[in-house]
Structures are given as structure tokens and as C-alpha cells.
Amino acid sequence: MTALATAPARSRRRSAGGWIALVGSLLLVSLIGGSFVYGGYAQRGILDPESAGPDGTRAVVRLLEQQGVRVEVARDRGAAERALAGGGATLVLPDAPMLSDDGLRVLAERARHVVLVDPRTRSLDLLLAGSSLGSYAGDIAVAAACDVPAAQNARTARVGSLFVPGTGVQGCFATDGGYGLLTVAEADRTVTAIDGLATVTNAALPRDGDAALALGVLGQSERLVWYVPSPGDADPGTAPPTISELTPPWVTPAIVLLLVSALVAAVWRGRRFGPLVTERLPVTVRANETTEGRARLYASSGDAAHALDELRRAARARIGRLLGLAPRSAPADVADAVAERLGAERARVRGILIDDQPRTDRELVAAADRLRDLEASVRAAVRTEGTTR
Structure with a gap:
């Protein structure tokens, strides 16, 4: 409960920090711009009797x-x-x-x-x-x-x-x-x-x-x-017209409306300050249920070759660990290492691990059995060598 209670507080503090940073940046830009503007007007011009510059007097x-x-x-x-x-x-x-x-x-x-x-x-x-x-x-x-x-x-x-x-x-x-x-x-x-x-x-x-x-x-x-x-x-009546006198009457309300719209957009977008909200999943799915669900999808699609590829990928990874191969070893390298370890024909081992393509469910079951038997043989060979030593 304490962790759950402090999470909103941290979120509020970060949101407030974002607003403070935004306001501080705007103030800094205003001060810098004001200093440039004020400095430009306050600087004495040429022939000014109070200017110590080269063109002053x-x-x-x-x-x-x-x-x-x-x-x-x-x-x-x-x-x-x-x-x-x-x-x-x-x-x-x-x-x-x-x-x-x-x-x-x-x-x-x-x-x-x-x-x-x-x-x-x-x-x-x-x-x-x-x-x-x-x-x-x-x-x-x-x-x-x-x-x-x-x-x-x-x-x-x-x-x-x-x-x-x-x-x-x-x-x-x-x-x-x-x-x-x-x-x-x-x-x-x-x-x-x-x-x-x-x-x-x-x-x-x-x-x-x-x-x-x-x-x-x-x-x-x-x-x-x-x-x-x-x-x-300038004499009264001879002064040049100001910008407000030259512009149509609708310009000022339009500018005010644009400023208000910009302010509303800034407030709206400012609500996004803070970390992303994380939500816990409503249910926890067990691994065997996920596996069964994917198996049913493969069965309904009738894609026996794709299902066997998934089984081969997992089997090659486990066999590679048993034989001490690199995690990213090529499938052909794994097949060659298995054939050498078991003293079996390379073509037969490559067919089980790589080449054989089932067309029906019956062929898929037979290929899966051969793959399971091959992995068991490798495991037994590795265990036997370890015992002998």
C-alpha cells in the first residue's frame, strides 16, 4: 500500500517539476529578449551628448x-x-x-x-x-x-x-x-x-x-x-499613422483569439508531463496454456512444416548447449556436431534437424518423435562421456 500511495505523489511532483521548468524557460526567454529590446532602445545614438561611444558627443x-x-x-x-x-x-x-x-x-x-x-x-x-x-x-x-x-x-x-x-x-x-x-x-x-x-x-x-x-x-x-x-x-495631425491605425479592425481580435488558443493548447498538452502510467495485467497466463494455444493455432491452420520448424529451433538450441556450441551456431554446424558425436550419417541427422518437410499431421508426429529421440541420444552420449571421465 505504501508503494502504491507514493507512486501518485511522485507523479504529481514530476508533473509540477515539468510546469516549473516550462514557466522558468519562458521567463528566461522573456528576460533575455527584454534585455535585447531594452538594450537596443537604451543605447545612446550618434551625436548624443550623453554618449561616450565613438559617435557620441x-x-x-x-x-x-x-x-x-x-x-x-x-x-x-x-x-x-x-x-x-x-x-x-x-x-x-x-x-x-x-x-x-x-x-x-x-x-x-x-x-x-x-x-x-x-x-x-x-x-x-x-x-x-x-x-x-x-x-x-x-x-x-x-x-x-x-x-x-x-x-x-x-x-x-x-x-x-x-x-x-x-x-x-x-x-x-x-x-x-x-x-x-x-x-x-x-x-x-x-x-x-x-x-x-x-x-x-x-x-x-x-x-x-x-x-x-x-x-x-x-x-x-x-x-x-x-x-x-x-x-x-511631430506636429498634431502630421504624425505618420501607427500600425493599429493602418490595420483593419478585425486584426486585433484575431490576434487575441490566436493567443488564447495557443494558451489553451499549451495547458492541454502540458497534462502529458510525468512518467507513463503502468498497469498490471488482469490475469496471468501459464506457459503450458500458451503452448497449447499456439499448438491449436498451428493445427487449425494446417501448417505442419511451420510447427516442425518451431520444434527444431528449440531442439537445436538445447542440443547446442549440451555440446557446448555457441548460442548463434548455424543449424548446419549443429547437425554436423551431432553426427560427429553420435557417429551417425550426416545426411540422416541433417534431415531430422533441418531438411525433412512433413506434409500431414501423421508425418509431423513421426518427425517430432525422431527429433525427440535424436536429442535423447545426444543427451545420453554426453552423460556417458562425463561418467567415463
Whole structure:
């Protein structure tokens, strides 16, 4: 009773262990996937003022702070507008494709100085009087060749992207038909464009006069607002449609139904955890009953040859053990060993053990008798030799 009582308990423990392993695996996969997803979103991008990576700009921010410039990082449009509300600040404006033309102009007008660190043709056209992108200067140092103070202090710099100036726009670092720096001054306000990736990043800052150029362009006022665009900064009504807005209304219920179906299937299949259930046979069949039952089947089928083969197989196995033969000895080898031991004709012994094929029940009985007599003769010969020795 104790063994019977503990078997279900062990089964329940194994089933519970299977569920625990399944839940643990799901949690582990979720944690790993979440870490990858979170890590991808949490990783700072290029030109980020808090990034210490090669494409980050934390080094130039630290240098500006050492020069007495107060740097404020605004990670959305609202924060940038609030930081610029006091006036007199310099705005670092990366490429912001989510902003409309009016939104870009309004944000730029709130700052005293605007520095485009990753300009595209749209922002150059709007804020620098029709300027546009040009070619690329490559990894070479270019002389300033202008009277802009920041460029003169740098003397030479590696400027990267080149720009084509619009009407009234001054260019510096001229090479290959373009300029590495564009600037336009209106009263006491300036708008400047540089390739930030080639000038102000942590990797580019130590090269040639890039550090002096970056400090001269970004340090024009006591406050610097570094705007980091956010996808939610688009003007109301101009934001691109979300996935839920683009999909038909039946998609969400279908997905929910699929998830519920998957959960139900997991619970259903989860019931199979644990060892297989073993059942005791309801009755025990004796060996002689099994033998008699098989004999009656052979008799009803009229297959005398098959019945004799079964008898021969068992007799050869017993004779082989008596003669010390290998368990898998060929029938011909057993017959040869019997003939040699008894001094009988090989053909007669092979006929009894292998070749004779009965066609009727009478012939089957006669063949069985000869087989029994042959086995008895071998047993007697082996016993006699053992006694003699």
C-alpha cells in the first residue's frame, strides 16, 4: 500500500517539476529578449551628448562645461522649447525629419544661435537661405580660409560633408567646390551648419583643429540647449499613422483569439508531463496454456512444416548447449556436431534437424518423435562421456 500511495505523489511532483521548468524557460526567454529590446532602445545614438561611444558627443559637452557653458539636454520638442524660453541660448539642432517646416522654423527662432550638426537639404534650405548638400571632403585637413572667428581659431579641420551656400551665406573650409562650414548672421543672431560626425564626436574631436572649431561654434553663448529629436515631436495631425491605425479592425481580435488558443493548447498538452502510467495485467497466463494455444493455432491452420520448424529451433538450441556450441551456431554446424558425436550419417541427422518437410499431421508426429529421440541420444552420449571421465 505504501508503494502504491507514493507512486501518485511522485507523479504529481514530476508533473509540477515539468510546469516549473516550462514557466522558468519562458521567463528566461522573456528576460533575455527584454534585455535585447531594452538594450537596443537604451543605447545612446550618434551625436548624443550623453554618449561616450565613438559617435557620441560627451567629450565636447565636458569641454564646454569646463569653459563655463551650461549645457541642457532636451530629449523632446517640448523640453527644448521650455529650455529656450529664457532666450539668449545656443541651440544644437540635429536632423529632425519628424518636424514640419513651420515647426523647424519656430524652434530655431527661439534660439539666439543655431548650430546644425547633422544638416540635410531641407534644413539647409529653410534656415540657411537656400543652401544645399554638396560632396564629401574625405579624411583630409582643410584650411579655414575665411574670417569667421571659430574657423580662424581652428585654422584647419577635417570637415567631412561639404555644403553649397545660398544667397548671403558665408562658407569656410573650401574644397572640391563646397564648404565644410556655412554660416549666416542676422543682427546678433547666427545660424551655422557643420558635419557633426566629422567634427564634434568623441572620435573626431582630437584630430587637427576639430576641438577648437567645435568649441568656437558651440560656445557662442553661456547656455547651450542640445536637442535630441523624439518620434513624438511631430506636429498634431502630421504624425505618420501607427500600425493599429493602418490595420483593419478585425486584426486585433484575431490576434487575441490566436493567443488564447495557443494558451489553451499549451495547458492541454502540458497534462502529458510525468512518467507513463503502468498497469498490471488482469490475469496471468501459464506457459503450458500458451503452448497449447499456439499448438491449436498451428493445427487449425494446417501448417505442419511451420510447427516442425518451431520444434527444431528449440531442439537445436538445447542440443547446442549440451555440446557446448555457441548460442548463434548455424543449424548446419549443429547437425554436423551431432553426427560427429553420435557417429551417425550426416545426411540422416541433417534431415531430422533441418531438411525433412512433413506434409500431414501423421508425418509431423513421426518427425517430432525422431527429433525427440535424436536429442535423447545426444543427451545420453554426453552423460556417458562425463561418467567415463
